[in-house]
Amino acid sequence: MKQAIRALGWTIYILWLVLIVFTVTAVYSAFQLGIDFSQEPRTSTSGGTITLLLPFSVDNKGLYDISDLNITTIVKETNRAPISESSTVVPFIPSGSKVNATHNISISLENMASTSLSRLLFYDTNLNVDMTLALSYARVIPLKIATNFTMPWGAPLSNLTIGNLRFTGSRIAVPISLENHSFFNVTGTMRLELINNLNQLVGSGSTEINAPSQSVYSKDVEVTVSDLNIKEVRLYFDTSVFSYGPVVMPVG
Numbered sequence: 001m002k003q004a005i006r007a008l009g010w011t012i013y014i015l016w017l018v019l020i021v022f023t024v025t026a027v028y029s030a031f032q033l034g035i036d037f038s039q040e041p042r043t044s045t046s047g048g049t050i051t052l053l054l055p056f057s058v059d060n061k062g063l064y065d066i067s068d069l070n071i072t073t074i075v076k077e078t079n080r081a082p083i084s085e086s087s088t089v090v091p092f093i094p095s096g097s098k099v100n101a102t103h104n105i106s107i108s109l110e111n112m113a114s115t116s117l118s119r120l121l122f123y124d125t126n127l128n129v130d131m132t133l134a135l136s137y138a139r140v141i142p143l144k145i146a147t148n149f150t151m152p153w154g155a156p157l158s159n160l161t162i163g164n165l166r167f168t169g170s171r172i173a174v175p176i177s178l179e180n181h182s183f184f185n186v187t188g189t190m191r192l193e194l195i196n197n198l199n200q201l202v203g204s205g206s207t208e209i210n211a212p213s214q215s216v217y218s219k220d221v222e223v224t225v226s227d228l229n230i231k232e233v234r235l236y237f238d239t240s241v242f243s244y245g246p247v248v249m250p251v252g
Contacts, residue, residue, distance in 0.1 A: 033066075034059035035133070043183050045241050048110035050184055058090065059098040064138040066093040071103050074130045075151070077117060083107055083127065105129075109242035121157050121244060124181055126150040154181030156211075156242075162233050162249040172203065172225050174233060177218040180211040187211070188239030193246070194225055195232045202227040209239070 039055040060066050069090040075083040088103040112120055129151050134144045163175030172194065180186050187210050194203040203225035211217035236245030 033062060045184055048108060048241055050107045050109055050241060052105040052107075054103045054105065055100065056103060057098060057100045058093055060093045060095055062137070063095055065095050067091065067136045067139050069093060069135040070133070072132045072134075073103070073105055075105060075107065076128045076130070077120065078125055078128065080128070081117060083112070083117060113242045113244040118244065120153060120155060121242070122155050122160060124155050124158060125153050127153050154183065154214075156180050156182040156184070156186045157237070157247075160235075160247065160249075162251065165230060165251060166220075167228060170224055170226075171222055172228070172230070173220045173222050174205075175218070175220050176235070177216065178211065179216050180213060183213055184241060185210075185212045186217075186239050186241070188237065190221075191236040191238070191245070192221060192223065193234040193236075194223055194230050195234060196227045196229050197231045199231075200227070202230070209237070 034057075036057045036059070037054060039057075041055070042053040044051045044053065056071075058066070058069060070087060072085070072087045074085045077083055084105065084107050086103070086105045088101060090099055090101055093099050109121075112118060127150065128148065130146070130148045132144065132146045134142065136142050158179045158181045160178045161176070163177070166173040166175075174192060174194075176190070176192070188208075189206055190209040191206040192204065193201055196202045203223040205221050205223040207219060207221045209217060209219075230251050232251055233249045234246035235249065237243060237247075
């Protein structure tokens with residue numbers, strides 16, 4: 001009986017020793033984890049969605065394999081209204097190896113243009129980004145890290161302005177200008193309608209728009225009208241990444 005108790009005591013002692021060693025080495029391994037986001041981000045556009053591609057690398061210098069690494073980002077407007085949520089999963093990173101991957105943050109401008117977030121088409125701001133990194137060491141010990149930061153947002157239709165209308169007989173030249181502060185090009189068609197004091201449509205026209213990223217766009221659009229008493233101009237944008245309108249611009 002004494003031998004059985006003694007053996008049980010040694011077993012418990014060994015189990016505790018193994019647990020302590022495993023815990024210490026796991027903590028050590030956690031400090032050996034290297035995550036690098038220093039590479040230059042890229043952008044792409046497709047079907048009304050802007051994607052920010054963030055290359056990163058994970059260097060597992062620890063003693064244990066890493067599994068189910070998950071990076072999740074939630075992008076919110078300054079008033080905390082959600083814009084997008086994106087996740088990237090790296091299933092397995094062996095001990096002593098380095099893995100390169102890319103985390104994609106996708107923002108739907110079509111969705112933005114149809115919601116209360118449409119102001120982001122016209123005004124620069126800072127977006128709030130909540131980032132969470134979760135993983136498992138040796139498929140046993142979970143690790144979760146959370147951080148947040150801001151990301152500048154440049155409006156594609158910043159400082160949209162209608163200049164002084166110029167009348168020539170039955171035609172009107174409408175000066176239109178804007179600044180594309182975004183990281184993508186704005187190309188497509190801009191359509192305008194002229195409304196008189198009786199809220200009647202008295203003329204319309206369209207023109208191609210080509211505003212590269214970080215550029216100023218300015219153009220006079222000539223329209224034939226049936227009434228020279230113009231109260232407002234309504235603009236409609238149909239571009240490669242979003243459609244929006246009308247934008248009502250008072251005249252005078």
